[in-house]
Amino acid sequence: MSDAAAPKRGPVSLDGRMRQRLDWMARRALKLADLRSVLKRRRFGRLRNEFYETLWRDAAQELGADYSDIGGLKRISLNGLVTFVSHSDLMLDDVITTRVMAHKAVTYRLLSDKGYSVPDHCVFSLDRLGRARDFLTRMPGPIVVKPATGTGGGNGVTTGIRTQGELLRAALHAASFNAELLAEPMLSGSCYRLLYLDGQLLDAVRRDPPTVCGDGHSTIHALVKTENTNRLSRRPITALSPLVIDQDALHHLSAQGLKPAAAIPAGKPIVVKHAINENADRENHTVTGDLHPDIVSAGARLVTDLGVRFAGLDIIADDISAPLGANGVQFHEVNVGPGIHHHYLVADRSRATPVATRVLHYLFENRQGVMKV
Known part of the structure; x- marks a missing residue:
């Protein structure tokens, strides 16, 4: 059976036929709608490469380090030590840690086990859509549906869902990226990205919708x-x-x-x-100086305890200048190898933090994530 043909109906139950139909519709959604967005994103690949090549070359030059490109990896060497970087990926966090943190439901479980406030949520799939329907029914406000793992950049996310019809369309959209789905309340407050390196806060930005x-x-x-x-x-x-x-x-x-x-x-x-991942520099704002020390220290403990060395901690809060218990903060995601560009592409570039330079200085100074040559 080709993906372009409707599924054949065999001697299966009504529920079985419905699951077949939903699966087919999800694949069609990917081929027809999401394919266009995939092609658009590919056009930006060269732009992303250009940005990070300039970023790391300038950071290496500022430290007096040698810089070269080897098979797409950036080789940066200083005083007999060398490190390799690729976009925001460093030689620090392992593959398993990255996979664990990429699974949103698993991350929520880890955060909750440590006593942090996380959004209520529901893991489901197209053949278990009833779970999401029940979740929507008991939520006082709109919800968000997204792939539970395996995607980034806001792919497959739909916000502001209030009706069963909207839920079905959102689930079909998300399932075209990953079969396992997540529903959670649509939270009030602004979105913030806190960037940590070995438990030390490097920078924080508020990220507004595009x-x-x-x-x-x-x-x-x-x-x-x-x-x-x-x-x-x-x-x-x-x-x-x-x-x-x-x-x-x-x-x-x-x-x-x-x-x-x-x-x-x-x-x-x-x-x-509403999803913020496709915003531009005008919608990002450096807010490191506004963070209450409670939030900074709580975030540091969290990423350190989880063993994430280069971490982008996403939180949602009404007021980041208030103490932790008084600002309604929700810990949302822990990103491994988080995008450094968020901290450079800000509305006021004069306030941007030179993250790449600080990262390289730390790696070489502390002999972390480096090779001796």
Whole structure:
């Protein structure tokens, strides 16, 4: 049976036929809708390579280290020591740690076991959609559906789900990326990324949802297309991913009474989607100095206890300047090899933290993640 053909119905139960149909629809969703977004993201591969090559070369030069490219890996050597980097990947965390932290439900379990506040959640799949339906019914507000593991960059995420129909569409979208799915409440508060290296805080940024600004005549679809063209051509670089009108964007726009074909008044900003991974520098803000010491120390203990050496801790909070018990903070994800670009592509570049330089200095100074040559 080809993926393009409808599934044949054999002597199976109604539930079995429904599962077949849902699985087929999920594969079709990937081929027809998500394929376009995959192709768009591939166009940004060269941009990402350009950004990180410049980043590590400049950081090496600042330290007086030698820099070269070997088979796509960046070789940086200083005083008889050498380290290799690839984008944000360092020679520190092992593959198993990376896999464990990439599984969102497992991460929640680990955080909860350590006494940290995590969102209520439900793990399900298309053939166990009833779990998600029950979860939606008992939630007082909208929920989020996403792949439980194996994806990054916001792929497959749909926010603001309130109805059974929206849940089914979101589940089909997420299942085109991974069969195991996660539902959780849509939390209030801002999203923050705290960057740690061996338990030491390097930087913190607030990450806001992606927006476009109306010009009085262009549709949202046209504004997004222009935004992506600008992202590819502008220097200095403003973003490393395209802004994609996917299921999350369609759902978020609909909640505002908008469609991609709607024209936006001049000067009016529109949040295209709630998922933050496709935002640009104008929507990222350095906030390291605003963090309460309670949050900094709690995050340090957490990533150290979990054995994650280079960690991006995602939290959601109403007020990061308040003590830990008074700000409604939720610990959300622990990312291994987190994107360094989030800390450079910020609205006020004069406040950006030179993360790459600090990382290299730490590695060579402490002989961590390096080879002796």
